[in-house]
Amino acid sequence: MAFGGEVAHHLLERDLDFLVKAVADKRNDHEEVKKIIRDKEDLIELMLDDHKLLSKLEEQQDEILLISPYLLFSVLLRHVRRELKGRTHTLELVGRERVAVFDVSRLNDLLDDSNIINYLAELLASFTRVERGFLVFRMGGKIKAIPFNALDLESLLFIAELLPKGECYPLYHRIGDLCLFTVGILPDHVRKEKTGRQAKEGLGLEEYTRLGIHYYKKAAQHPASKRFDEEGFLERVADNFQLLAKPLNILSEKYIGLKRSQWFAL
Numbered sequence: 001m002a003f004g005g006e007v008a009h010h011l012l013e014r015d016l017d018f019l020v021k022a023v024a025d026k027r028n029d030h031e032e033v034k035k036i037i038r039d040k041e042d043l044i045e046l047m048l049d050d051h052k053l054l055s056k057l058e059e060q061q062d063e064i065l066l067i068s069p070y071l072l073f074s075v076l077l078r079h080v081r082r083e084l085k086g087r088t089h090t091l092e093l094v095g096r097e098r099v100a101v102f103d104v105s106r107l108n109d110l111l112d113d114s115n116i117i118n119y120l121a122e123l124l125a126s127f128t129r130v131e132r133g134f135l136v137f138r139m140g141g142k143i144k145a146i147p148f149n150a151l152d153l154e155s156l157l158f159i160a161e162l163l164p165k166g167e168c169y170p171l172y173h174r175i176g177d178l179c180l181f182t183v184g185i186l187p188d189h190v191r192k193e194k195t196g197r198q199a200k201e202g203l204g205l206e207e208y209t210r211l212g213i214h215y216y217k218k219a220a221q222h223p224a225s226k227r228f229d230e231e232g233f234l235e236r237v238a239d240n241f242q243l244l245a246k247p248l249n250i251l252s253e254k255y256i257g258l259k260r261s262q263w264f265a266l
Helices: 013-023 030-037 041-048 052-059 061-065 069-085 104-111 114-126 153-162 169-185 187-195 205-221 233-239 241-263
Strands: 090-094 097-101 132-139 142-149
Touching (some): 013 052, 013 069, 041 069, 052 061, 052 069, 069 114, 069 241, 104 114, 104 241, 153 169, 169 187, 169 205, 169 233, 187 205, 205 233
Antiparallel strands (some): 090 097, 132 142
16 A cells, blocks of 8 residues: 555546646536546646646635545645745744755655655645544443544544554554644644643644654554555655655645634644
């Protein structure tokens, strides 16, 4: 199994409608074009890179409601990738100041891998909905139930300590994803949490980064990874965690902004 995988397997029928109408806008045989591209990963990748897709979304905001979150983030991430090609550096927060870091070449190499871009799109789409409920388990002869929220890092960490290690692979993976999502999309929220009244209780960016790297590596080293991650993809994500947060930072600041609470299940 390859993380990220092929875009074609994620696109809904309405995604293909949007893609074809936006890119092949000079043609009127859109159904025929859909048949041609449906299973052609290389053609779909080319179409996703077309600048007309972003223009279409900016002109017609209601289109965002018609396409899947996966396609939306695929389009935006590819636009960020094009934007980064023209940069000489990225900005990194050190203390309260942004410092120029000349790591664009390494970042561009990462984002040129379609598996990376597709994985980030999957990750973002997964946070447009959130699992909530209770984890029920037996402890000391008694049945216990604890609240479960896939966006609450502390509850996930607590559950990871309770579950048998052999069952923790998906949980380790999700904790890594949650940390990358938080550092990439919600860095301002984390900084406020750390410096405000809850400073003693809240986790800061450094802690989220450390935990994200740690749990991605735990997932990569888990016995179950032999089934789900044969090529060591999560190890690569862990090794490049801070780099991968940067395109998400750009996406959050320039293209999502105040829509974060509308687009994600915060």
